[in-house]
Amino acid sequence: MAIMAKKDYYETLGVTKGATAEEIKKSFRNKARHLHPDNKDSGDEQAFKELAEAYEILSDANKRASYDRYGHEGVQGAARGFDNFDFSSVSGFGMDDIVDILDTFFGGGGGGARGQQRRGGPEQGAHLKYDLEIDFLEAVFGTDKTLTVRRLEDCEGCAGSGAAPGSNPVTCVTCAGMGQVQQVMNTFFGQALRVIACPACQGSGQKIDKPCKDCKGEALVRKQREFQLKVPAGIDVGTRLRLQTAGDKGRKGGPYGDLFIVVHIKEHETFIRDGETIHVRQPISYSMAALGGEILVPTVEGAKSLKVASGTQSGTTSQMKGMGVPRFTGQARKGETVRRGDQIVHLVVETPSRLSGEEKKLLEKLAELRGEKLTVSKSDIAKSEAEAKGETKAESKSESDSEKKSESVASEKEEAKGSTQNRKNRDKKEESSKEDASFLNKIVDAFRPKNGET
Ligand SMILES: [Zn+2]
Numbered sequence: 001m002a003i004m005a006k007k008d009y010y011e012t013l014g015v016t017k018g019a020t021a022e023e024i025k026k027s028f029r030n031k032a033r034h035l036h037p038d039n040k041d042s043g044d045e046q047a048f049k050e051l052a053e054a055y056e057i058l059s060d061a062n063k064r065a066s067y068d069r070y071g072h073e074g075v076q077g078a079a080r081g082f083d084n085f086d087f088s089s090v091s092g093f094g095m096d097d098i099v100d101i102l103d104t105f106f107g108g109g110g111g112g113a114r115g116q117q118r119r120g121g122p123e124q125g126a127h128l129k130y131d132l133e134i135d136f137l138e139a140v141f142g143t144d145k146t147l148t149v150r151r152l153e154d155c156e157g158c159a160g161s162g163a164a165p166g167s168n169p170v171t172c173v174t175c176a177g178m179g180q181v182q183q184v185m186n187t188f189f190g191q192a193l194r195v196i197a198c199p200a201c202q203g204s205g206q207k208i209d210k211p212c213k214d215c216k217g218e219a220l221v222r223k224q225r226e227f228q229l230k231v232p233a234g235i236d237v238g239t240r241l242r243l244q245t246a247g248d249k250g251r252k253g254g255p256y257g258d259l260f261i262v263v264h265i266k267e268h269e270t271f272i273r274d275g276e277t278i279h280v281r282q283p284i285s286y287s288m289a290a291l292g293g294e295i296l297v298p299t300v301e302g303a304k305s306l307k308v309a310s311g312t313q314s315g316t317t318s319q320m321k322g323m324g325v326p327r328f329t330g331q332a333r334k335g336e337t338v339r340r341g342d343q344i345v346h347l348v349v350e351t352p353s354r355l356s357g358e359e360k361k362l363l364e365k366l367a368e369l370r371g372e373k374l375t376v377s378k379s380d381i382a383k384s385e386a387e388a389k390g391e392t393k394a395e396s397k398s399e400s401d402s403e404k405k406s407e408s409v410a411s412e413k414e415e416a417k418g419s420t421q422n423r424k425n426r427d428k429k430e431e432s433s434k435e436d437a438s439f440l441n442k443i444v445d446a447f448r449p450k451n452g453e454t
């Protein structure tokens, strides 16, 4: 086989020699998504495997140090290599999941026997994915769920051998029981010899003459199983839980794969969640806003009372401490006191749209008491038109000056005229629109994907 100079791992990952672990991880994730063989537009299996190998070395501090000192020589054999990586074992996953799973395999602790599997030997079963949708309140307080999974298990009829009862698998003639054959390949660099799994026995080294009727010689059959899952309190959208050995059984006596549970949370009609904070929109009446008092506000623990200050403006927020979502600890221990977020109540003053005769009279009386005019007279219009003309003149005069100066001229003029009322109104308007904007930001944040990657 033609030997090619190995590409520099840093170059493969597109990072500098001084890159942080975080930068390496980020770059790997971006490139892996791009190059993954499942990606129809830009997928490149060879490049992906090289990328995975580079990441495996550089994401491990020890291997990276060795590579930095001695180059590829220093990490020979340290990379498992991904020539044997079975992408079909992670089929059914989205691109992000696959990247996550690869990450799990690399992520310290010596995890992942997959790369070290001997050809034809036992294989770990496939990991399965389960989309679990839970209610808003279940996510807040945690819940127990029963998951029904259809997974591969050893066939009972043949005890997982694939051969009919009374018969035994025989040694494969094609590979003489080795499970591997050599194949001549014509490559760009000339002929090369490579070792592949025996196509006659799929690398098992054995052939089944009389296949088992139950599994048609597959040795594995799909069975429906139930698993209990504890969903921890405070879980958020997109969190992945993992049930070990709840996936498919591996071939040839290999271990079970795992079950990855992707949690989805239904929206609530009253509560909006932003991490550990819960937002609630609470309408209050004009009288309540003006006079102040006490109201009942929905919380995840039922309605609780909240004091409203007199003179409350629409858009004011009020905090209910400890009424938010418990901190996600990943554990569902009951009775444990964990820190909880807060609930933010957004008070919205509602103007009555229908008034009874008596109400109307009372409000008219109120307006009269406050000296409010409910209509506009012709003389009011004339007065404001005159004012507007005066201002236009002032503006056009100052247009030739610098912007800063024109501003100061305008404000000087305003002050001189003594029309501070206009300013007050404007300030108030700005204040309330600021509050609206911050609420909107929070709402937008609540719906923003949490991992910050997409
Ligand atoms: Zn069978």
Ligand SMILES: [Zn+2]
Binding pocket: 172, 173, 174, 175, 176, 177, 178, 179, 180, 198, 199, 200, 201, 202, 203, 204, 205, 206
């Ligand atoms: Zn064979």
